Amino acid sequence: MKRRKFIKQASATVALAGIGGLGLQSFQSSSRKRITILHTNDVHSHIDPFGPNDGRNANKGGVARRASLVEAIRNENPNTLLLDAGDIFQGTPYFNYYGGELEFKLMSMLKYDLATIGNHDFDNGIEGLYAQLPNADFEFVSANYDFSNTIMDTHVKPYKIFLKDGIKIGVFGLGIQLEGLVDKRMYKETVYNDPVEIAQDMSRILKTDEKCDLVICLSHIGYFYKKFPERVSDINLARATKDIDLIIGGHTHTFLPKPTIEKNSIGKNVLVNQVGAYGLYLGQIDFYFEPGKNVEAKGTSIIV
């Protein structure tokens, strides 16, 4: 079994070598690799910083500041992804006046790589979301919203795979149940499917079929519901699934001082993170990869 896999990989490599020739580069990158994941959620149209008299949030937030921070991190590590976990829209007059145009344009200028869809992103109806898509240079993922019978059909993928420094990163999206939360006239024929079942399918596809080194879930289902502990949430999702490395959450505006470490269905660690709301914080998760096979005894150290 092992030998067969080796031969398969060997022949694939030879084929590659035959086409492109073997560059020196593949021999140089034997040192540690680092992938940086930056994330926001529930920014809710907060483009300007909060004013000096805003009590708890005084002088915090602001897209122009976030831009310089993201740029500095990217300069330090080009192998960076910038993700948003939904509810980009609604919360300041910018949305009421421009319908999300400025939010998407600024996210494009900040070079966001990917976003998922929150319930408030339907606030101008599914047509309102669709109308702003030309302003977004980034893509949207949602694996459990079925948009087949809506205007958004083909504009939202279940997942997207990024290749950074030879590391394959699969990111899939999850959205919250819309019935009872959003007016049906807004989301129209969008079908909500069970996040846990879908997440199991997605992590299998990304880990086993696509052979991703990292699997990230970009979720807007909420961190955890204390009064309804059985309700589907990021924490419950982490416990019920396997092969997900990181869940980036949103919806509940949960200000986590540091990521939560949960055990998945086979006892492995999953990180769950959420950075509150309104662009007051930027989340940063760094994944380090070492050359060589994984020595099970050592495992992965997590520093939060």
Add this chain to the structure above:
Amino acid sequence: MFLKRITTIFLAFAVLACNKEYHLSKIEGKRIEINDSLNEDQKIEAYIKPFRQNVNKNLDSVISYAPKTYSKTDGELNTAIGNLMADAVYEESNPVFNSRTGKNIDFVILNHGGIRSIIPKGDITTRTAYSVMPFENSVVVVQLKGTQIKEMLIYLALAKRAHPLSKHIQISLDSDFQLKTATINNAEIESDKTYYVATNDYLYNGGDRMTFFKPNDSLFVLDYKIRNVLIDYFKKRDTINPVIDERFIQIK
């Protein structure tokens, strides 16, 4: 042939050893506060500027005047600001409702918690309307039976809060907060009669535990945001003059 094969295997080994096998060794996670210690990206700032100026110009345009400050905490069971909001919903929504249905709204009920800010003394701007009503909720008219109106009265008596009501309904409670009298447009409430009650979609859907709107005979969605109601209402007046009155009182 043999040599070629050896070379191939060697190459494959070399590539595998230094390129393919990587494993996740360490994860670090943190959050970074966005605050004034960070520089603003000047390109982004310059891009936002015209949008901000346009929004502010519009938000800061003066549309009316408040001779004093109105707060939802001034008053027992009815407040000047709440009365203004409920009466504004009636005044602005009823023509829309009437033109679509030929019927009239009987009265308006909103929620005390839905008044999100004071109206400060001085110029009223569009921004005032955004502060008082930052949410996107809009007006709905519900067709209810008198029996449901009576459930609503029980709710109001128990809540003991100044939930905004329009001037068309009069309610008095006794010293024990028990319902004493209630009329709609100066007439007794009849159990079998149909009433058209305007509220917002949040309350209609059970917000603030106002469960008496369902089930109902009919729902009319006006697609008229409460905030726009306020803006339209302010624009029609040089000066507002809401007062605390007798519409919902306790007789001690």
